[in-house]
Amino acid sequence: MNDHILLPEGSIEKLTTTLNLGPTHPATHGVFQNILELDGERVMKAVSTVGYIHRAFEKLAERRPLYQITPLTDRLNYCSSPINNMGWHITCERLLGITLPKRVDYLRIIIMELSRISDHLICNSIVGVDSGAFSGFLYLMQFRELIYEIYEEVCGSRLTTNIGRIGGFERNFTPRAFEKLEQFLATYPKQLKEFENLFTRNRIFMERTIGCGAITAERALNYGFTGPNLRATGVDYDVRVHTPYSSYEDFDFKVPVGTTGDCYDRFLVRNEEMWQSLSLIEQAYAKVKEFKGAEAEVFHADVPAYYLPEKKDVYTKMEALIYHFKIIMGETDIPAGELYSAIEGANGELGFYLISDGGRTPYRLHFRRPCFIYYQAYPELIKGGMLSDAVITMSSLNLIAGELDA
Amino acid sequence: MPLTNEIIQQKLIDKFGDQLIDWVQPYGMLTFTAPKDLNLKVLQFLFDDTELKFQFLTDLQAVHYPDSKGAELAIVYHLHNLTDNIRLRFKVFTDINTPDVYSATALYASANFMERETYDFFGVNFTGHPNLIRILNVDEMDYFPMRKEFPLEDQSRVDKDDEMFGRG
Numbered sequence: 001m002n003d004h005i006l007l008p009e010g011s012i013e014k015l016t017t018t019l020n021l022g023p024t025h026p027a028t029h030g031v032f033q034n035i036l037e038l039d040g041e042r043v044m045k046a047v048s049t050v051g052y053i054h055r056a057f058e059k060l061a062e063r064r065p066l067y068q069i070t071p072l073t074d075r076l077n078y079c080s081s082p083i084n085n086m087g088w089h090i091t092c093e094r095l096l097g098i099t100l101p102k103r104v105d106y107l108r109i110i111i112m113e114l115s116r117i118s119d120h121l122i123c124n125s126i127v128g129v130d131s132g133a134f135s136g137f138l139y140l141m142q143f144r145e146l147i148y149e150i151y152e153e154v155c156g157s158r159l160t161t162n163i164g165r166i167g168g169f170e171r172n173f174t175p176r177a178f179e180k181l182e183q184f185l186a187t188y189p190k191q192l193k194e195f196e197n198l199f200t201r202n203r204i205f206m207e208r209t210i211g212c213g214a215i216t217a218e219r220a221l222n223y224g225f226t227g228p229n230l231r232a233t234g235v236d237y238d239v240r241v242h243t244p245y246s247s248y249e250d251f252d253f254k255v256p257v258g259t260t261g262d263c264y265d266r267f268l269v270r271n272e273e274m275w276q277s278l279s280l281i282e283q284a285y286a287k288v289k290e291f292k293g294a295e296a297e298v299f300h301a302d303v304p305a306y307y308l309p310e311k312k313d314v315y316t317k318m319e320a321l322i323y324h325f326k327i328i329m330g331e332t333d334i335p336a337g338e339l340y341s342a343i344e345g346a347n348g349e350l351g352f353y354l355i356s357d358g359g360r361t362p363y364r365l366h367f368r369r370p371c372f373i374y375y376q377a378y379p380e381l382i383k384g385g386m387l388s389d390a391v392i393t394m395s396s397l398n399l400i401a402g403e404l405d406a
Numbered sequence: 407m408p409l410t411n412e413i414i415q416q417k418l419i420d421k422f423g424d425q426l427i428d429w430v431q432p433y434g435m436l437t438f439t440a441p442k443d444l445n446l447k448v449l450q451f452l453f454d455d456t457e458l459k460f461q462f463l464t465d466l467q468a469v470h471y472p473d474s475k476g477a478e479l480a481i482v483y484h485l486h487n488l489t490d491n492i493r494l495r496f497k498v499f500t501d502i503n504t505p506d507v508y509s510a511t512a513l514y515a516s517a518n519f520m521e522r523e524t525y526d527f528f529g530v531n532f533t534g535h536p537n538l539i540r541i542l543n544v545d546e547m548d549y550f551p552m553r554k555e556f557p558l559e560d561q562s563r564v565d566k567d568d569e570m571f572g573r574g
Contacts, residue, residue: 050519051543222515223516237488340433349464353484363469364470368484375519405542
């Protein structure tokens with residue numbers, strides 16, 4: 001059966017069509033360019049071009065004291081900036097040998113899991129939009145707004161958060177932050193359930209996503225997949241479990257896995273991860289509430305050389321003024337060392353490879369961005385599929401241009 | 407018996423002898439240096455060995471040390487054994503004038519972009535790479551920006567040059 005136009009022999013017309021998808025195509029949700037070679041509507045070949053929003057973060061980081069690198073990490077995966085921020089703080093704390101009070105760890109888990117939810121809900125609802133179901137997106141989007149309001153209560157900003165500091169948080173959570181958190185915990189599960197009801201067993205959605213953009217576990221591992229995309233192929237690798245950080249070992253949660261590694265499995269894995277994140281937040285919040293007295297007010301570790309003193313102390317205490325000056329001017333030497341530290345970002349293993357030669361700034365800092373590494377599988381994922389499957393595969397991989405290009 | 411850094415080190419020494427040097431364990435991660443012609447052999451051995459099973463390439467990047475003459479560029483591989491959950495790092499050093507290193511793309515599909523990125527920023531020439539072109543920078547660029555000869559303004563400088571503040 002021929003599913004494309006037949007050209008007479010010797011025709012000068014090209015048998016295939018070259019289509020430029022991106023860099024600013026509305027279906028690509030970011031600055032991605034793919035030059036597709038199409039046979040009818042079938043993708044024969046794809047060439048990806050990346051780098052449109054490269055901002056030289058690794059170079060910039062070589063001239064910045066540790067605390068000034070946090071805003072750079074915001075702009076990697078901007079759908080879940082707090083995870084990147086925490087990942088960077090955890091890297092610094094490992095380098096400096098700082099141990100955190102448990103309450104800080106639990107507060108961090110609340111923030112990290114909230115941002116995992118905000119990342120996954122965007123990804124999953126966008127998969128819905130790309131397959132033609134717009135309302136699920138609207139139902140979930142209001143909860144990203146609520147999550148952003150919680151960030152706002154904690155750090156004052158919403159998208160590029162710069163949340164937390166080396167050693168803890170910049171300020172304690174306000175009662176209003178906890179109020180909003182309770183509101184989120186009370187209302188989100190119902191909405192997520194409704195979202196799942198709309199999608200999970202929806203015939204149209206299943207037909208659209210099952211078997212689309214599939215990859216086997218072996219190929220996924222060979223391509224360096226991590227995170228939900230790897231777990232959708234059936235490999236239960238999760239940094240939170242394999243190398244626990246920020247006291248994840250104190251919590252009880254499941255690592256959902258799929259079997260086929262297609263768009264549908266990725267969707268299911270992300271949905272289930274949102275439920276797991278909700279449970280993690282509930283557990284962490286319960287643990288936070290258990291702290292009594294002075295312990296309930298702890299929001300940072302005692303590391304004066306890296307953690308800014310309170311402003312009123314800066315005006316009245318000599319020592320605080322000195323530390324304040326040294327931190328702001330970036331005059332604290334960091335210990336020499338070489339460290340690779342990874343956390344589970346929303347897209348997979350977010351790694352920081354830091355080499356310090358004992359100066360005030362890193363000698364070399366490399367970000368292992370999960371997006372960048374698994375994006376190279378994209379041509380293989382869409383080869384042989386329909387053009388519309390290519391679009392849906394891209395959104396279900398959750399490619400974030402900022403993370404891709406660093 | 408769980409795999410430990412010592413077992414890995416022993417197995418590698420049994421196989422490659424004293425060609426592998428600089429065994430250290432910063433922050434618990436086994437680190438060593440291999441001669442640059444051996445990088446693929448080491449990778450292949452770590453991949454194939456039934457006990458080691460380092461079959462996941464976590465990360466690959468380069469570091470520039472302008473002061474160590476003849477070994478200016480270090481290419482750093484981070485490998486992960488997902489079965490035993492143990493990580494390993496190894497480096498190969500190369501002269502900056504002949505920065506030719508064998509490509510790992512045949513072993514790891516993930517090495518493709520990572521090697522292109524390393525080439526883009528440091529100019530490491532990965533022999534055998536199917537498509538070694540710039541990836542994040544513009545194609546017309548004729549230098550390798552992450553090398554240390556291109557410094558940024560030092561925000562943590564000690565001289566406090568007034569010119570930098572517009573008062574010079």
